[in-house]
Amino acid sequence: DQQVKQNSPSLSVQEGRISILNCDYTNSMFDYFLWYKKYPAEGPTFLISISSIKDKNEDGRFTVFLNKSAKHLSLHIVPSQPGDSAVYFCAASKGYSTLTFGKGTMLLVSP
Amino acid sequence: DAGVTQSPTHLIKTRGQQVTLRCSPKSGHDTVSWYQQALGQGPQFIFQYYEEEERQRGNFPDRFSGHQFPNYSSELNVNALLLGDSALYLCASSFGLSPPEQYFGPGTRLTVT
Numbered sequence: 001d002q003q004v005k006q007n008s009p010s011l012s013v014q015e016g017r018i019s020i021l022n023c024d025y026t027n028s029m030f031d032y033f034l035w036y037k038k039y040p041a042e043g044p045t046f047l048i049s050i051s052s053i054k055d056k057n058e059d060g061r062f063t064v065f066l067n068k069s070a071k072h073l074s075l076h077i078v079p080s081q082p083g084d085s086a087v088y089f090c091a092a093s094k095g096y097s098t099l100t101f102g103k104g105t106m107l108l109v110s111p
Numbered sequence: 112d113a114g115v116t117q118s119p120t121h122l123i124k125t126r127g128q129q130v131t132l133r134c135s136p137k138s139g140h141d142t143v144s145w146y147q148q149a150l151g152q153g154p155q156f157i158f159q160y161y162e163e164e165e166r167q168r169g170n171f172p173d174r175f176s177g178h179q180f181p182n183y184s185s186e187l188n189v190n191a192l193l194l195g196d197s198a199l200y201l202c203a204s205s206f207g208l209s210p211p212e213q214y215f216g217p218g219t220r221l222t223v224t
Binding site: 093 | 115144146151152153154155156159167169201203211212213214215216217218
């Protein structure tokens with residue numbers, strides 16, 4: 001039973017445009033959500049997080065939106081850059097516990 | 112400032128053998144978590160160590176065991192290896208048991224033949 005779902009295995013975007021990566025979850029007990037970026041041959045790198053008491057968090061070009069009623073979150077990257085090309089993982093935790101990850105979405109940003 | 116380090120980078124073992132993977136946490140971190148990432152999947156939580164004790168465990172059999180040392184470094188041991196244990200094993204560190212932001216090492220690629 002997959003509690004965190006990333007239904008798009010891949011996404012292609014042109015440089016300078018917006019990238020929107022989506023994530024759905026089923027466990028209503030999750031109260032903290034994170035996005036990680038992973039390059040080949042490297043471990044996941046923490047990108048941005050959001051608590052369930054908020055609906056938006058921004059950090060530079062990255063913004064995460066949380067819709068609790070829909071159990072949905074999204075990561076917006078504006079503007080997208082070729083260096084953003086990587087696999088993006090959505091993760092969730094409950095009570096600051098361990099992380100439950102989705103399967104990831106591969107983002108390709110073309111020049 | 113050294114990040115999370117893991118050794119070895121790659122490992123090839125035969126079915127039925129035992130393996131030990133090692134992890135040194137990021138400087139200042141005292142909590143270590145281990146994850147298994149199979150091909151095409153997201154990382155899956157194995158267990159977490161804090162103050163040299165296993166604090167939480169995911170849905171993995173007892174063949175998977177671990178240890179944390181006084182210097183906060185950690186080992187993951189897998190006994191009686193199965194072909195299905197082939198995966199990337201990731202170590203992540205954090206300070207205390209919260210917040211959940213964890214910092215990952217590059218992983219150890221284990222291949223079981």
